[in-house]
Amino acid sequence: MSTITSRGTITIDVEACKGCELCITACPPQVLSMGTALNQAGFHSPLLHPGCTGCAACLFVCPDFCFEVFRFEQPMATAVPA
């Protein structure tokens, strides 16, 4: 096991997502990936993995205002398989 530190987290309004994937490439630590589930409009939406920095790049790039961003007061460690 190893650990990944997160300094923030996000919420994603999956029903507002149009699946453009701009957030995937905009995320500096690359902790977003497209999920396989479809929303009611038939679009895939992103999933968050451990390691968010709370930088808000996703919030600023998303044309559909899908994100809220929160910064932790203390970094949080997540155990992940090595």
Ligand code: SF4
């Ligand atoms: S806040 Fe920054 S690090 Fe976190 S998911 Fe959005 S772009 Fe990635």
Ligand code: SF4
């Ligand atoms: S940038 Fe916004 S609309 Fe585009 S895939 Fe990401 S969450 Fe969905």
